[in-house]
Amino acid sequence: MTYLAELKKWNKAYNLTSLKTDEDIVVKHFLDSLLYLKAMPEGEISVMDVGSGAGFPGIPIKIMRPDVKMYLLEPSRKKVGFLRHIIGVLGLDGIEVVERRVEDAGSLTVDVAVTRALFNIREFVKKVYSHVRNGGRLILSKGPRVTEELKLIKDIRYDLLALFLPTMNIKRFLVIVHQTKPGTIVGKIRNVEYPCRGILKDAGICVNAECRLRKAGCKGFEGCPGFKART
Numbered sequence: 001m002t003y004l005a006e007l008k009k010w011n012k013a014y015n016l017t018s019l020k021t022d023e024d025i026v027v028k029h030f031l032d033s034l035l036y037l038k039a040m041p042e043g044e045i046s047v048m049d050v051g052s053g054a055g056f057p058g059i060p061i062k063i064m065r066p067d068v069k070m071y072l073l074e075p076s077r078k079k080v081g082f083l084r085h086i087i088g089v090l091g092l093d094g095i096e097v098v099e100r101r102v103e104d105a106g107s108l109t110v111d112v113a114v115t116r117a118l119f120n121i122r123e124f125v126k127k128v129y130s131h132v133r134n135g136g137r138l139i140l141s142k143g144p145r146v147t148e149e150l151k152l153i154k155d156i157r158y159d160l161l162a163l164f165l166p167t168m169n170i171k172r173f174l175v176i177v178h179q180t181k182p183g184t185i186v187g188k189i190r191n192v193e194y195p196c197r198g199i200l201k202d203a204g205i206c207v208n209a210e211c212r213l214r215k216a217g218c219k220g221f222e223g224c225p226g227f228k229a230r231t
Contacts (some may be wrong), residue, residue, distance in 0.1 A: 003030070003063075006086050007054060014078045016054040027168055032141070033057030034064060035163050036114055039139050039174045045111040048073060050102045050128060051118040055083055057141075058114070062095050070095040071110065073102055102127050111136045121149050121175055125156060129179060138177040146173040 004025060011017055019025045033056045040047070044067045049058030052072035062070045074080050074097065083097045098105065113128045113136070124140055132138055142149065150160075159176040 033060035048110040050115040132179040142173045
């Protein structure tokens with residue numbers, strides 16, 4: 001609630017978010033950020049939030065996972081000012097604001113890199129993979145049009161995790177790319193699941209015979225071009 005109050009106060013002068021109501025900010029910023037926890041490994045890890053803005057998803061992750069060492073990369077001076085302010089107000093330790101673009105992050109290396117609605121998948125992988133340790137992960141949050149991006153990254157293998165935002169019928173798709181060694185991105189494709197409402201892979205049928213997700217066992221989901229609901 002402190003975070004919410006400070007964000008709304010600073011937003012009047014610095015336009016940190018276009019969301020105005022408490023419900024929208026709580027669900028579409030705070031809870032949306034916490035969905036990343038579904039894709040993050042346990043234990044004491046380091047995380048880089050690329051293009052943190054007003055602190056999403058990095059600060060909510062840090063609040064719920066105090067064991068995480070968090071780096072917030074943000075080039076905008078006014079947003080950096082807010083990030084440093086809110087970290088002080090919340091009394092958070094093990095979190096650092098880096099006033100740089102990811103291209104200028106130097107030798108900073110982490111276990112997990114996250115971003116939210118800032119890069120396309122290929123661009124994020126290209127810019128960030130050298131900053132992720134061997135065995136680490138790159139995690140992006142996408143909307144229903146994620147399938148259009150996935151068609152363009154046939155050379156990058158990934159996991160895809162689909163979730164619902166609590167209280168709202170809004171779907172988010174976490175694209176998880178695994179790093180095995182510098183310059184090499186590999187992983188696997190698994191069935192799309194909706195943990196918040198159980199597995200829905202039998203709720204429809206995929207009619208796209210060339211879809212990589214279908215070949216991995218996916219039955220189709222709403223928003224997918226090949227989805228056809230069962231009747």
